[in-house]
Amino acid sequence: MSKRSPKTDVSGFKSEGDLNISPHRQAWLEEHIDPETKAWLDEDAKYFLRQSLSTPCLNVFKSCDGIYVEDLQGRRYMDFHGNNVHQVGFRNPRVIAAIKAQLDELPFCSRRYTNIPAIKLAKKLTELAPGNLKKVLFAPGGTTAIGTALKLARAATGRFKTISLWDSFHGASLDAISVGGEAIFRQGIGPLLPGTEHAPPPDPSHCPFQCGTQCNLQCARYIEYVLEKEGDVGAVIAETVRSTPYIPPPDYWKTIRAACDRHGALLILDEIPHCLGRTGKMFTCEHYDVVPDMLVIGKGLGGGVFPLAALLAREDLDIMPERALGHYTHEKNPAACAAGLATIECLEADGLLENARVQGEHALRRIGSMMERHPLIGGARGLGLLMGIELVKDRKTRECAGEAAERVMYLALGKGLSFKITMGNILTLTPPLTITREQMDRALGIIEECLVEVSR
C-alpha cells in the first residue's frame, strides 16, 4: 500500500495543523503578490479566525467570469477548482439576470410562507431525480442538508447507527464530521456522535483488502458484513463518487443498495459537489442505475452565487410533520431558488451534460497520452468533468509524489491555471461544464509544461 501524504489544498496548507508555510507557496507569494494585495491579505489574517485548509489565504480575487477568476492585480486564472459551485460558469448571465429580477421582487420569504421560485425548483428537482425521490427540503448549505438526512434516517428507522466511509467528507459540523472520514476534521474535537461505524472506501491503491489495481468489491461486501454484525444500522451514507476522485466500479452501489435492503438500512448518497451534471449525468447515481432513499445535493445548485442545498427523499419518508426536520431561516430563499432554476435551465438549454462528457473524455485521452511521456503520472481517472491525475515517485511502489504535486500546482497557478490537490498527490481538476475544447487543451498544456519543469 502506498503511503499517503496529508491533504493539501490550493493554499498549500497541510492538513495536520502544520503551520509551516510550504517553500513553494512562499516562492509563489514572493513572485506574484504586490504590496496592495499583501496589505489585503494581512487584513484578512487580522480579522478572520484561522483554520486549516482555508487560511492563510493565497490571493485576493476581484472578479470572475465563465471559467475565469481575476485577482486584484488583473491576472486571470482558469478555475479548475471553484469549490465545485461553478457548473454553469461564474457570473453566468442567465443566473445573474434571474437573481436580479428576483431581488427586485421578493428577496426573502419567511418560514410558514412559500414562494413560486421555491415551489418551481422543488418540482423541477423531483422531475429530474431518479425513482421515487419526490420530496424535497432545501437547506442553506450542504452540511445542514446532510444533518437533516441523518435526522430523517433516525426517525424513519428508529435506529441511530450509520456506516460511512473513511476519507469521506460530508461537511464540517459535528454530525457531519462524525460520519465523515478525514482525520483533519475529526481529531481533537470529540466526543463525536455515537454509532458512526466506518468502512474502507473503494480506493484500490490504499485498499486494506489488497484488491490490486481494480476494486473487486470486497469493500462493498464488507459493508454488508458490518450491517449484519451490528444488526441495527439505520443508514449507510457515502459520496457516490469521491472528489479525489474515487470512481467505484459499476456494481459497487448495486451491491450496497441490496445489502441495505436486506438489513433495513437506508442509503443516503451525498452528491453535493457533483450533482447537476459534473459527471455527465444530472445525478451521479444514474451512472450506477441505483436510486438511494435520500439524495443530498448542493454547491452548484445555488448557481455559483448562493449557498443552497437540497435533500431529496423517497416520498414515503415524509414522516415528520409534527417535528422539526430542517427549520432553517433560509429554507425557501426565493433568490437562491431563482438561481437554482436558472442553473438547471442553462444545463439543459446549453447541453452542458453532453459537454461534460465530451470534454471529460477528451481530457482523459489526452492525459493518457501525457502518461506515456511523464513517468511522474501514476494514473488518471475521471467521470465527466471530475478528473484526477495522480503523481507518484515510482509507478511500481506508487509512492506519493506530494512535493512534485505541490510544485506543479504552484507552477500552474503562475501560468494562469488554478486547481487543488487532494490526498497529497492528486491534481484534482473540476472545471466549469461550459469549458470549450480549446480552453481544456490550454489547461492541459499548462499542466504538461509544469510536469516537464518539475521533472528536470
Ligand SMILES: Cc1ncc(COP(=O)(O)O)c(C=O)c1O
Ligand atoms: C461531499 C461533500 N459533502 C458535503 C459538503 C459540505 O457542503 P457545504 O460546504 O455546502 O456545507 C461538501 C463540501 O465540500 C462536500 O464536498
